[in-house]
Amino acid sequence: MANGIIEISFAARGGQTAVTASQLLAQFAYDKGFKDAIAIPIIGAERRGAPIWAFTKISKNKMIKTYDSVVNPNYMLIFDTSLLEIPNIRNSIKEGTILLINSNKPIDNTNLPKNIKIYLVDATKICIDNSFMLSSGPILNIPMLGAFGKITGFYDLEVMENIIRDEFGEKRLSKNMKVAKDAFNSVKEE
Amino acid sequence: MISKTNNIIQKRETKIIKGNVAAAYAAKSARVQMISAYPITPQTTVVEKLSEFVDGGEMPGTQYIKVESEHSVMASVIGASIAGTRTFTATSGQGLFYMNEMIHWAAGTRLPIVTAIASRGAAPPWNIWADFSDVINARDTGWMSAFCATHQEIYDEILMSYKVCEDYDVLLPKFVAYGGFILSHTSKPVIIEDQDLVDQYLPPLPDEKGWPQIFLDPERPMMHGNLIMPSGFYSEFRMKIQDTLMKTKDKIKIASKEFEKTFGRSYGNGLIEEFNMDDADVGIIIYGDLALQMEQAVEELREEGYKVGMVKLRHYRPFPTEDIRKIAKKVEVLGVMDRATAFGSPTGGPVSGDVLSCLYDTGITTKVLPMMAGIGGREVTLVQQKEELKTLIKIKETGELPNNLIHGTLWDGILEVK
CATH class of the missing domain: 3.40.50.920 (Rossmann fold)
Structure with missing residues (x-):
């Protein structure tokens, strides 16, 4: 936690809605009283399925002055277990990083640092059960953020509801909140 | 006919937005009357956001036109500006290069056009990421150029720019540049100001007659930018641009001071x-x-x-x-x-x-x-x-x-x- 700034990285595949997640997380935290927040998507030649990165930095007291990528994440949200097979994603998990992984089965942590905490949520199933889908697949960002709110306490479902209403409108609110709550209630430590 | 009435209701609020969106909000706050758009990465979301504003009725009376190239963007903005409207557009990299001929024309005509530049590297090889070589390429055209370091500064600098550009002693265009992706696509809290305060800070919109120095009137046709013989006033026009730009340093400082007084945010002495x-x-x-x-x-x-x-x-x-x-x-x-x-x-x-x-x-x-x-x-x-x-x-x-x-x-x- 450099200078009291909490750094979060998102590892996902193109189409898994992680860039929007990084932006929403900044909004949730700021709305919950954090002093500053920045969402940093890493933009390149995106294609569906290709690994992508996004980062969010949030700070309770200090202004955030950096635009650089997160290299020592306090938290990491992994949208797809297959990403753990990619060396540079696996290597970006540092001692002390807290992981939130979208998975329906336990994680093989043999190649991961020892001093890490892993939380699991089956965000894919929650999306499928609630038909919370795009043509590219499940809209994972909302359940992932619901689970993240639960494990960190950085924001609550009420904040999510306010921001989601502002961003996506009243019509989409109930379905968004349903998947957020399902994840909030089902995330568990491995 | 472009309507001069523009009833924007905006109360002071903080939004977590991308730098490009901050630029669009600034144009909206400044009540720009004409926007010309052609997409280019990483600028595209500036004009996309503005099209949403216009389409959603949030910028009543604003004329939004889509044209076929950046060259036409600047040509159309010049036309609208010379007719007496507050204009805005945005571009990046190759788009700015393609605009270059018209860039000279805008400054030579002494028009207060403000253009946001989400700066990117020059091709080849293709590059869309932060590099100010694009705006530097337009350095010697008579345009002012400002660099922004934060999302808030993009919003603020665009407002300050209209104040400076439209000053009767200045009447020159300005680029407001910020790093592509690093600012254009990252999101941070930005204060969008109360519309009344912005109106109070900025000069009034040009009236039916247009800018004070140009009376473009269909009843009294006239030519602008005609061929001028070397013995004519060409040298003097050029000297005047240099003279004005140098004197504009004080105008920038004053606009910055007044900005601080009105909104409570300061950026050194402005320069x-x-x-x-x-x-x-x-x-x-x-x-x-x-x-x-x-x-x-x-x-x-x-x-x-x-x-x-x-x-x-x-x-x-x-x-x-x-x-x-x-x-x-x-x-x-x-x-x-x-x-x-x-x-x-x-x-x-x-x-x-x-x-x-x-x-x-x-x-x-x-x-x-x-x-x-x-x-x-x-x-x-x-x-x-x-x-x-x-x-x-x-x-x-x-x-x-x-x-x-x-x-x-x-x-x-x-x-x-x-």
Whole structure:
């Protein structure tokens, strides 16, 4: 936690809605009283399925002055277990990083640092059960953020509801909140 | 006929938005009456957001036109501006290059056009990431140019720009540039100001007659920009642009002061912003997003006991010669960091070359190190910026320049090439 700034990285595949997640997380935290927040998507030649990165930095007291990528994440949200097979994603998990992984089965942590905490949520199933889908697949960002709110306490479902209403409108609110709550209630430590 | 009534209801609020969206909000707050749009990465979401505003009825009376190229963007903006409207557009990189002929025309016609530039590297090879070579390429056209370091500054600088550009003693166009992706696509809290306050700050919109200096009237047809013989007033028109731009430095300072009075946010004297320079013996001049992160590097080295400071260059044209001389006198070693190339120039960097040239014949003996980083959006980390400052400290301690300079300039963070 450099200078009291909490750094979060998102590892996902193109189409898994992680860039929007990084932006929403900044909004949730700021709305919950954090002093500053920045969402940093890493933009390149995106294609569906290709690994992508996004980062969010949030700070309770200090202004955030950096635009650089997160290299020592306090938290990491992994949208797809297959990403753990990619060396540079696996290597970006540092001692002390807290992981939130979208998975329906336990994680093989043999190649991961020892001093890490892993939380699991089956965000894919929650999306499928609630038909919370795009043509590219499940809209994972909302359940992932619901689970993240639960494990960190950085924001609550009420904040999510306010921001989601502002961003996506009243019509989409109930379905968004349903998947957020399902994840909030089902995330568990491995 | 473009309607002059524009009933925007906006109360002061903070939104977490992308730099591009901040630029769009600024255009909306400024009640621009005409927007011309052609998409180009990383600018596209500026004009996309504005099309949403116009389509959603949030900018009543604003004319939004889609054209077939950037050249036509500027041509149409010139037409609307000369007819007497507040105009806005945005572009990037190759789009700005394609616009170039019309860029000259806008300044020569003395039109107060404000254009946002989400800066990107020049192709080839294709590059869409932060690099100010695009706006630097339009340096000698008579446009003013400002660099932004934060999301809020994009919004604020666009408002200040209309104030300066539309001043009757100025009447010149301006670029407001910010790093592509680093600012255009990242999101931070931005205060969108109360519409009443913005209206109070900005000059009134031009009335039916248009700008005070141009009475474009279909009943009384006239020509603008006609061929002029060398014995005509061409030389004088050019001299006047230079004369005005130099005098505009004071206008920028006044607009910045009034901005602080109205909205409570300040940006140094408008031309430059000093940070920890008062007792510094080593300093660095830097612009754009890199300047914000450099503040953090300066703070961290201060904690380690080093007397370092930095100067954020806010305006490149007009160049703040007097301010640069003053700050150069304060320090023993001064780094000048460019995120843009000026090939074949004495230093290879546009700003470092200008800094050196304005120190000529002033008796200032400060050692100046031209530096380059972040070209084509190459990531510049905080750790790297601290090292850059340490390089300057070492020059102060040893009196010797680093031995890895390339034609006198330190290119930081570049890969080894054979």
